[in-house]
Amino acid sequence: MSEHPTEASTREAGTDRRKEHVVPDLPPGVTPARVRTFVRRGRLSSLTKDRVERLAPARSLPEGSFDAEAAFGRRAPVVLEIGCGHGHAAIAYAAAFPEHDIVAMDVHTPGLARMLADADEAGVPNLRVEIGDAVLFMEERVPDATFDAVHLFFPDPWRKQKHTKRRFVSPANLDLLARVLKPGGHVLIATDQDFYAEHALAEVAAHPRFDARRVARPEWRPRDGFEAKGIAVGRTINELRLDLLP
Numbered sequence: 001m002s003e004h005p006t007e008a009s010t011r012e013a014g015t016d017r018r019k020e021h022v023v024p025d026l027p028p029g030v031t032p033a034r035v036r037t038f039v040r041r042g043r044l045s046s047l048t049k050d051r052v053e054r055l056a057p058a059r060s061l062p063e064g065s066f067d068a069e070a071a072f073g074r075r076a077p078v079v080l081e082i083g084c085g086h087g088h089a090a091i092a093y094a095a096a097f098p099e100h101d102i103v104a105m106d107v108h109t110p111g112l113a114r115m116l117a118d119a120d121e122a123g124v125p126n127l128r129v130e131i132g133d134a135v136l137f138m139e140e141r142v143p144d145a146t147f148d149a150v151h152l153f154f155p156d157p158w159r160k161q162k163h164t165k166r167r168f169v170s171p172a173n174l175d176l177l178a179r180v181l182k183p184g185g186h187v188l189i190a191t192d193q194d195f196y197a198e199h200a201l202a203e204v205a206a207h208p209r210f211d212a213r214r215v216a217r218p219e220w221r222p223r224d225g226f227e228a229k230g231i232a233v234g235r236t237i238n239e240l241r242l243d244l245l246p
């Protein structure tokens with residue numbers, strides 16, 4: 001998932017700059033390709049379709065403005081995980097903190113479908129799932145001061161210099177995170193890419209609303225997926241915490 005295939009690079013090299021001026025407004029729900037923090041992928045398998053049809057309705061958010069109490073049927077601390085992939089961290093969090101609620105988001109439907117199946121086995125009534133771009137979700141549906149915490153584990157690194165603007169940790173997204181976090185809220189970031197950790201720390205240092213520091217690995221997070229792959233090739237896992245300033 002951390003590879004960055006051709007759609008992004010092709011567009012980058014070609015027409016995006018012109019489109020920036022030609023298409024002033026895009027329909028709701030469409031992220032301009034030039035700023036997508038993710039890569040679009042192909043067709044869905046029948047297994048994915050079946051899992052989504054069977055399991056998504058019970059865990060989907062109600063449409064419209066996000067209302068945690070309506071979504072979870074209770075008032076509790078609420079976390080948003082952005083780019084949850086196959087959702088092992090979100091499921092583990094939900095199991096470790098039954099008194100909290102968590103919304104797990106990704107644009108990658110097969111990963112979410114797998115999470116739905118695993119969550120079904122695990123139970124975890126405090127987990128909801130949203131398919132889509134977390135940037136649009138926060139911009140369009142999340143009221144101010146909604147989340148106690150946001151998790152961003154192993155975000156796509158967008159290694160090339162020309163792709164820097166696609167990295168999730170950016171001035172615009174830090175503004176958004178500052179808006180949707182409750183006072184005293186925080187963001188947890190993990191990355192096996194040292195350059196991404198340095199990028200994030202530099203962006204946060206330049207942002208007036210967050211204070212960043214390196215922290216210990218959260219014990220509840222499973223050691224699999226991108227973390228395991230990074231460790232297997234000798235990388236260090238960078239754990240960052242951004243605290244929202246008053």
Ligand SMILES: C[S@@+](CC[C@H](N)C(=O)[O-])C[C@H]1O[C@@H](n2cnc3c(N)ncnc32)[C@H](O)[C@@H]1O
Nearest residue numbers: 001037038083084085106107133134153154225
């Ligand atoms: C490298 S993968 C990591 C997945 C997972 N966190 C893990 O550790 O296995 C990054 C994920 O972030 C998702 N992603 C990137 N930008 C996103 C966005 N704006 N909204 C939702 N998901 C996003 C991608 O689709 C991808 O699944």
